[in-house]
Amino acid sequence: MDQPDARARAGDRGNTMPPICNPTAHLSRRALMKGTLAAAGGVVMNWGGLTGTALGEEAKKERKHCILLWMNGGASQFETFDMKPGRPTGGPYRPISTNVNGIQICELMPKMAKQMDKVAVIRSMRTSQVDHPGGIYLMHTGYQPRGNIRYPEMGAVVAKYQGLGDSDLPNFVKISSNGDAGAGFLGPKYQPFGIGAEGGLPPFSTSQKPELDEKRRNDLRSFVDSQFVETSRSEVAKMHRESYEAARRLQKARQAFNIDAEWAKSKDLYGDSEFGRRCLMARRLVETGVAFVEVGQSSYDSHADNASWHRGLVPPMEHAWAGLLEDLKQRGLLDTTLVVWTGEIGRTPTINNRAGRDHYVRCWSTALAGCGIKGGQTYGESDENGAEVKTNPVTEGDFFATVYSALGINPKKENYAGIRPVPLANFGSNPVKELLD
Amino acid sequence: MPSFDPTKSKLVYQLTFGGSWPKAVAFLGDGQRLAAGNQFGQIYVWNLPAAPPAGAKPGGKDRMAPNLPPVRRLEGHVNEISQLAATPDGKLLISTSYDHSVRVWRTDGPAAGKAEAFLDGSTRQKAPGKQAAKTPEPSEGVMVETQTASDILAGHANWIFALGLSADGTRAITGDTSSNVIVWDIPGRKPIAKWAGYPWAWIVSASLAPDGQTALVSEYAYKRDDFDIPPPALKLWDVATATEKLDILKVQFPKLDPKIRTYGSSQAWRKFVADGLITTAFSPDGKLIAAGQGGETDTGKVHLFDAANGKLVRTISGHRYGVTSLLFSSDGKHLVSGGRDTQVRICQVADGKEVAVLNTPRGGQFKDWLSALAISPDQKRLAAADIAGIVHVWEFA
Numbered sequence: 001m002d003q004p005d006a007r008a009r010a011g012d013r014g015n016t017m018p019p020i021c022n023p024t025a026h027l028s029r030r031a032l033m034k035g036t037l038a039a040a041g042g043v044v045m046n047w048g049g050l051t052g053t054a055l056g057e058e059a060k061k062e063r064k065h066c067i068l069l070w071m072n073g074g075a076s077q078f079e080t081f082d083m084k085p086g087r088p089t090g091g092p093y094r095p096i097s098t099n100v101n102g103i104q105i106c107e108l109m110p111k112m113a114k115q116m117d118k119v120a121v122i123r124s125m126r127t128s129q130v131d132h133p134g135g136i137y138l139m140h141t142g143y144q145p146r147g148n149i150r151y152p153e154m155g156a157v158v159a160k161y162q163g164l165g166d167s168d169l170p171n172f173v174k175i176s177s178n179g180d181a182g183a184g185f186l187g188p189k190y191q192p193f194g195i196g197a198e199g200g201l202p203p204f205s206t207s208q209k210p211e212l213d214e215k216r217r218n219d220l221r222s223f224v225d226s227q228f229v230e231t232s233r234s235e236v237a238k239m240h241r242e243s244y245e246a247a248r249r250l251q252k253a254r255q256a257f258n259i260d261a262e263w264a265k266s267k268d269l270y271g272d273s274e275f276g277r278r279c280l281m282a283r284r285l286v287e288t289g290v291a292f293v294e295v296g297q298s299s300y301d302s303h304a305d306n307a308s309w310h311r312g313l314v315p316p317m318e319h320a321w322a323g324l325l326e327d328l329k330q331r332g333l334l335d336t337t338l339v340v341w342t343g344e345i346g347r348t349p350t351i352n353n354r355a356g357r358d359h360y361v362r363c364w365s366t367a368l369a370g371c372g373i374k375g376g377q378t379y380g381e382s383d384e385n386g387a388e389v390k391t392n393p394v395t396e397g398d399f400f401a402t403v404y405s406a407l408g409i410n411p412k413k414e415n416y417a418g419i420r421p422v423p424l425a426n427f428g429s430n431p432v433k434e435l436l437d
Numbered sequence: 438m439p440s441f442d443p444t445k446s447k448l449v450y451q452l453t454f455g456g457s458w459p460k461a462v463a464f465l466g467d468g469q470r471l472a473a474g475n476q477f478g479q480i481y482v483w484n485l486p487a488a489p490p491a492g493a494k495p496g497g498k499d500r501m502a503p504n505l506p507p508v509r510r511l512e513g514h515v516n517e518i519s520q521l522a523a524t525p526d527g528k529l530l531i532s533t534s535y536d537h538s539v540r541v542w543r544t545d546g547p548a549a550g551k552a553e554a555f556l557d558g559s560t561r562q563k564a565p566g567k568q569a570a571k572t573p574e575p576s577e578g579v580m581v582e583t584q585t586a587s588d589i590l591a592g593h594a595n596w597i598f599a600l601g602l603s604a605d606g607t608r609a610i611t612g613d614t615s616s617n618v619i620v621w622d623i624p625g626r627k628p629i630a631k632w633a634g635y636p637w638a639w640i641v642s643a644s645l646a647p648d649g650q651t652a653l654v655s656e657y658a659y660k661r662d663d664f665d666i667p668p669p670a671l672k673l674w675d676v677a678t679a680t681e682k683l684d685i686l687k688v689q690f691p692k693l694d695p696k697i698r699t700y701g702s703s704q705a706w707r708k709f710v711a712d713g714l715i716t717t718a719f720s721p722d723g724k725l726i727a728a729g730q731g732g733e734t735d736t737g738k739v740h741l742f743d744a745a746n747g748k749l750v751r752t753i754s755g756h757r758y759g760v761t762s763l764l765f766s767s768d769g770k771h772l773v774s775g776g777r778d779t780q781v782r783i784c785q786v787a788d789g790k791e792v793a794v795l796n797t798p799r800g801g802q803f804k805d806w807l808s809a810l811a812i813s814p815d816q817k818r819l820a821a822a823d824i825a826g827i828v829h830v831w832e833f834a
Contacts, residue, residue, distance in 0.1 A: 092476065092517050092535050092596075094514055094516070304732075304733050305659075305712075305732065305733070308661070309659065310661045311614065311659060312658070312659030314662065351825060353805050353806070353825075354712045354733065355824075
């Protein structure tokens, strides 16, 4: 903000107040905005005031939530949910039985084997972006990247339609994950709030001042902003204002991000890993009302030594995922929380001469559990080698339509990118009814 | 003490192996019987005469030496063969597998039956691209005898990666991906020592000193998450007491702490260890230890350590990518290593000088590793398993 202009404008309007801003406050705010913008990709997060009323609590309970477990790099379907033992494409792992008769999964997932009654696996994903940037965009938005439209991520959509407008916590949180489509044309209000790999909040989120001082500073800032907004409709100014308000409200809700005490008790359930901690954080945030939490694990891009990579990554992942499902169920949250498991791509049936698997999108697997989903099933089949979809192909659009439907969001609902109406799930997409409760 | 001249070698056989990846090789007693195992759990045995039979032809258009059919298939393992080792007298073959079992085979054991084996891998090798090849029409089969193991040694509950034998073949050491190590008394077919490495680590290699009293165990943990990469370990253990004798990596990095997983800490050992010291050996006199860097590291080095104090004697580099297998010649003068650069490198132990390179790379980067090596007790033949589906056999003067 340009201080001299603000004062001049104030003066032009006959305002005789003495200078109300001092350079130190401005610098602090600029630093805050810079830090905020850096963390939020240049736009402002979505915040709301936390209500403590019974009505607010009730509204939270009825709302639906989503936790996206993002397997960055593309987990292999052959080493997770669609095994081909004995086939040339099978690899060295063996399948194990689960608590659902007839469903077998990889031996690397013994804990998930006991949760499969909650899980619906799609073995017939057939998508259209084979490389990471395009695939990450596609499986975060449901749309191909286009230069002229900024499609919103799943998290932004859920934040909009299931978020609490009055929460001190953001409605869209990313924990160590990927994807930078953000809120797209939905606007900065639905941008994700990112936290680090170990769940740490950005340093700018902490005020060093006493609460009363911080309130007075905010009142002052608010006043100056209110003067400015009358003469400027700058998007950046709007972002600045919202960002500041959001950061302030976050102060009240910081405790939601502190899981150390609970981690000590939950470590065994989620597994002693960073991914386990992130999943616990996700449960906690959902429990406090956050609409959408994305939890990332990286990286499954196993072009070499595929078996070793998956043996390293899958066990902590599946332990945490199983713990999350169990924890949500025990807390009565699973019926209102959709847990989505996916990456941007699958992996090739053929094992290359680096003992790896490359990118593959003609036939791969994702999984859904919880809210709105009929668990204990597999949907779609691959052929004997896992090379092609044999039955019931599911496109990225169908996948997103299914996710939104499970969350009670109409996938055909349109928002506007400029003057252009854009449905939440791509034209021609349909939810997979067999997966929905 | 038999020896060989590494500068005078000749490729005498290229044995086609079933369209699969041979992952382990061992000579059975002399240089004329060879066993190799693949990722499907099959172990084939060949009789390799001193000279290829008249009319023996290469197994494919890109082959340069004759192919012979195997004579026997050892059946029982149901997952990848990770290691093969034969006792010096050639009477026993020991195999380890991802099926969690250690099996002992009598090399002169009776046949259990006969089966038709299909060993033409060339059709599969021609399948390019990322889609799975259509299952090829099997070529004319080869009739082989079949045999089952004389003993199955149970004790591991996860993939067995590591196998080593004492010089007299009476003791074996095995290690698995749950960080468990077992030392076996082979004549008695029973475990005599057990211990575990660092939680989350895999035992990627294990060797026994010639006298079988000391074990060398290499641990490596593959990445679990963005930051969950525990440090590796390379340690000497006393077999009798199952206790640690010497932490060799600690000798190199005194500040190494398994509990510290910072970036800075990891950089200290990552260049030294790369993607794991996945192949190890004691020198025949037990005074030196060799440990080779595995994985897709850009320089596959072999570190030589003094077995008495763990100090680094020298590092031999030369492989363009990770080392997959190594062994000492029986006179201890040469170190033979195979790698992901598809080549066998033979170096002098005394000064690290490379004196011979065997095998011609067949393609560009990452083309068909050599996965395992074996040298015959008379030092006249060297076998190298190749994930292109070939077992190469060279003969030295």
